[in-house]
Amino acid sequence: xxxxxxxxxxxxxxxxxxxxxxxxxxxxxxxxxxxxxxxxxxxxxxxxxxxxxxxxxxxxxxxxxxxxxxxxxxxxxxxxxxxxxxxxxxxxxxxxxxxxxxxxxxxxxxxxxxxxxxxxxxxxxxxxxxxxxxxxxxxxxxxxxxxxxxxxxxxxxxxxxxxxxxxxxxxxxxxxxxxxxxxxxxxxxxxxxxxxxxxxxxxxxxxxxxxxxxxxxxxxxxxxxxxxxxxxxxxxxxxxxxxxxxxxxxxxxxxxxxxxxxxxxxxxxxxxxxxxxxxxxxxxxxxxxxxxxxxxxxxxxxxxxxxxxxxxxxxxxxxxxxxxxxxxxxxxxxxxxxxxxxxxxxxxxxxxxxxxxxxxxxxxxxxxxxxxxxxxxxxxxxxxxxxxxxxxxxxxxxxxxxxxxxxxxxxxxxxxxxxxxxxxxxxxxxxxxxxxxxxxxxxxxxxxxxxxxxxxxxxxxxxxxxxxxxxxxxxxxxxxxxxxxxxxxxxxxxxxxxxxxxxxxxxxxxxxxxxxxxxxxxxxxxxxxxxxxxxxxxxxxxxxxxxxxxxxxxxxxxxxxxxxxxxxxxxxxxxxxxxxxxxxxxx
Ligand code: ADP
Ligand code: MG
Numbered sequence: 001x002x003x004x005x006x007x008x009x010x011x012x013x014x015x016x017x018x019x020x021x022x023x024x025x026x027x028x029x030x031x032x033x034x035x036x037x038x039x040x041x042x043x044x045x046x047x048x049x050x051x052x053x054x055x056x057x058x059x060x061x062x063x064x065x066x067x068x069x070x071x072x073x074x075x076x077x078x079x080x081x082x083x084x085x086x087x088x089x090x091x092x093x094x095x096x097x098x099x100x101x102x103x104x105x106x107x108x109x110x111x112x113x114x115x116x117x118x119x120x121x122x123x124x125x126x127x128x129x130x131x132x133x134x135x136x137x138x139x140x141x142x143x144x145x146x147x148x149x150x151x152x153x154x155x156x157x158x159x160x161x162x163x164x165x166x167x168x169x170x171x172x173x174x175x176x177x178x179x180x181x182x183x184x185x186x187x188x189x190x191x192x193x194x195x196x197x198x199x200x201x202x203x204x205x206x207x208x209x210x211x212x213x214x215x216x217x218x219x220x221x222x223x224x225x226x227x228x229x230x231x232x233x234x235x236x237x238x239x240x241x242x243x244x245x246x247x248x249x250x251x252x253x254x255x256x257x258x259x260x261x262x263x264x265x266x267x268x269x270x271x272x273x274x275x276x277x278x279x280x281x282x283x284x285x286x287x288x289x290x291x292x293x294x295x296x297x298x299x300x301x302x303x304x305x306x307x308x309x310x311x312x313x314x315x316x317x318x319x320x321x322x323x324x325x326x327x328x329x330x331x332x333x334x335x336x337x338x339x340x341x342x343x344x345x346x347x348x349x350x351x352x353x354x355x356x357x358x359x360x361x362x363x364x365x366x367x368x369x370x371x372x373x374x375x376x377x378x379x380x381x382x383x384x385x386x387x388x389x390x391x392x393x394x395x396x397x398x399x400x401x402x403x404x405x406x407x408x409x410x411x412x413x414x415x416x417x418x419x420x421x422x423x424x425x426x427x428x429x430x431x432x433x434x435x436x437x438x439x440x441x442x443x444x445x446x447x448x449x450x451x452x453x454x455x456x457x458x459x460x461x462x463x464x465x466x467x468x469x470x471x472x473x474x475x476x477x478x479x480x481x482x483x484x485x486x487x488x489x490x491x492x493x494x495x496x497x498x499x500x501x502x503x504x505x506x507x508x509x510x511x512x513x514x515x516x517x518x519x520x521x522x523x524x525x526x527x528x529x530x531x532x533x534x535x536x537x538x539x540x541x542x543x544x545x546x547x548x549x550x551x552x553x554x555x556x557x558x559x560x561x562x563x564x565x566x567x568x569x570x571x572x573x574x575x576x577x578x579x580x581x582x583x584x585x586x587x
Pocket of ligand 2 (some may be wrong): 002030033034094095097099100
C-alpha cells in the first residue's frame with residue numbers, strides 16, 4: 001500500500017524539460033551550444049513557424065559515433081565532464097547532459113551524425129523520448145538535428161507559447177547572442193525558408209557591421225584590457241547608440257552569454273555623467289576568466305553564473321570602460337557638465353551632439369522660479385495665476401501679432417493684450433505635432449515632403465518585423481518608405497512639418513518606443529503620435545526666424561490644449577498686467 005513510487009525516467013525527463021526547454025528559443029540555444037562544443041566552424045539554423053513546427057541545426061563539428069548517438073539522449077549522459085573536479089573547471093557550453101533528453105521527451109527528433117567523411121554516418125529517430133530507431137546513412141562530417149512538433153505531448157506547455165512571430169523574434173535574439181559571441185564561426189539562419197542571417201567567419205567588428213549596418217563602425221569604441229587572471233575585450237558604443245531600452249547589451253563570460261546585474265551596473269557606472277537613468281549604452285563585451293573562478297552550474301540554462309571575485313571584476317570592468325571612454329572624452333571641454341545627453345541614433349562621433357547645442361533637451365519650466373523672484377508670492381497667488389492662465393475664455397486674446405522675442409534660444413516671449421506670455425518652443429511644437437499626428441492617424445493622413453537624398457536605415461531582423469507592423473501608421477503621419485534590401489528601408493518622404501535630416505532618429509525612436517511599450521496598455525496610437533511629436537519637434541537651442549515664431553504661436557493656440565505637452569509639461573507661462581502691477585506695488 002505504498003503511496004510513494006519512483007517516477008518513470010520519461011516523466012522525469014519531461015519535468016526536467018520544463019527547466020531547460022521553456023520555448024523554441026531554448027531549444028535553439030541548447031543546440032547551438034552543442035555545435036560550438038563540437039568545434040563547429042559553420043552552423044546552419046532553419047526554423048519554421050517560430051520554431052513551433054520545426055527547428056533544425058546543422059554543424060560541421062566533430063560528430064558522434066554510432067554508440068554516442070544513442071547515448072547522447074540518455075539523461076545525464078555527457079562527453080564534457082567526468083569527475084567532480086571537472087565541474088570546477090568548465091570550458092564547454094554544456095556539461096549537464098540534460099538538453100538532448102529533455103528536448104527529445106517533448107518533441108519528435110531526427111539526428112544524423114558522422115565523425116568521419118570516409119565512414120558511414122548514423123541516423124537516430126526518437127519520438128517523445130520513447131520510440132526510437134537507429135540506421136546507417138550517408139552523411140557529411142558533423143551533426144544535423146531536427147526537432148518537430150515541440151511540446152506535442154505536453155499540451156499545457158504548448159498553450160503557453162506565444163504567437164509564431166514572437167517566438168521567432170525570441171529565437172532571433174538568441175541567435176544574435178551567438179553571432180556576437182562567436183564571430184569566427186560562420187552562421188546561416190533561415191525562418192520559413194527566408195534567409196535572416198548569412199554571415200561568414202569574420203572579426204567582431206565586421207560582424208557588428210554585418211548585423212547593424214556599416215555606419216555603426218564610426219560609433220564603436222574598442223575595449224581591450226587584460227592581465228593574467230582576467231581580460232575584457234569587445235566594443236562599447238558611443239552616445240549615438242544609447243537607447244531607451246536595453247536591447248543591444250551583450251555580456252559574455254568565456255564566450256557564454258550571461259545576465260548579471262552587478263556586472264552590467266559597472267558598465268553603466270562607467271558611463272556615469274554621460275547617460276541618464278533609463279538610458280542604455282550599447283556594448284558587446286567578453287570577459288575571459290579562469291574557469292576555476294566561475295560557477296556556471298547555478299541555473300539550468302546557465303544564464304546566471306556566480307563569480308568568485310565579483311567585486312574585483314566589477315572594478316576591473318568599470319576601469320576598462322572608463323579608459324576606453326576617456327580616449328575620446330578628452331576632446332570635450334567640460335566632461336562633468338554632460339548631464340542630459342541626447343539619445344539619438346545617428347552616426348556622428350561621440351560628442352558631436354553635445355557640442356551641437358541645438359540637440360540639448362529643454363528643461364521643464366520651474367514656474368516658481370519665474371513667478372517668485374523678488375516678491376513673496378504665496379501658493380494661492382501662483383494658483384491664481386494658473387487659474388487665469390488656463391481660463392479657457394481668455395484664449396482668444398492669445399494671438400501672436402506683435403513683437404516676439406526668443407530668449408536663450410529656448411523661450412518665446414511676447415505681449416498679449418492683458419500682460420505677457422512665455423512659451424517653451426520645444427513643447428509648444430511638440431503639442432502642435434502631436435495633435436497633427438493624432439488627427440492624421442485617426443483621419444485621412446498627412447502629406448509628405450520628398451527627400452532629395454534619401455537615407456537608408458538598416459534594422460535588426462526582429463526590429464524590422466515590428467517596424468512592418470507600425471508601417472501603415474507611419475505612412476499616415478507622412479513617412480514614405482520603400483524596402484531596400486534585407487531588413488533595410490529607404491526613406492523617401494517625411495511629414496511636411498518635420499525638419500529634413502531627422503528621419504533616421506525619428507523612425508528609430510518611434511520604433512523603440514513602440515517595442516518597449518507594445519505589451520503595455522498605453523494607447524498605441526497615442527504613443528506613436530507622442531514619440532513622433534517629441535522627437536520631431538524643434539529643440540531648445542534652435543534659433544527661430546520671426547515668421548517661424550509667430551506661426552508657432554498661432555498654431556499652438558489653435559490646438560485643443562495649448563497648455564500642456566503630451567507628457568504633461570507646461571507650455572505657457574503667463575503674467576497678467578494685474579500680476580505685474582502687484583509686483584511693482586502699483587495700487
Ligand atoms: P551536454 O551538452 O550538457 O553534454 P547534451 O544533452 O546537450 O548535454 O548533449 C549530450 C552529448 O551529446 C554531448 O555531451 C555531446 O557529446 C553530444 N552532442 C550533442 N550535440 C552534439 C553535436 N552537435 N555534435 C557532436 N556531439 C554532440
Ligand atoms: Mg548541450
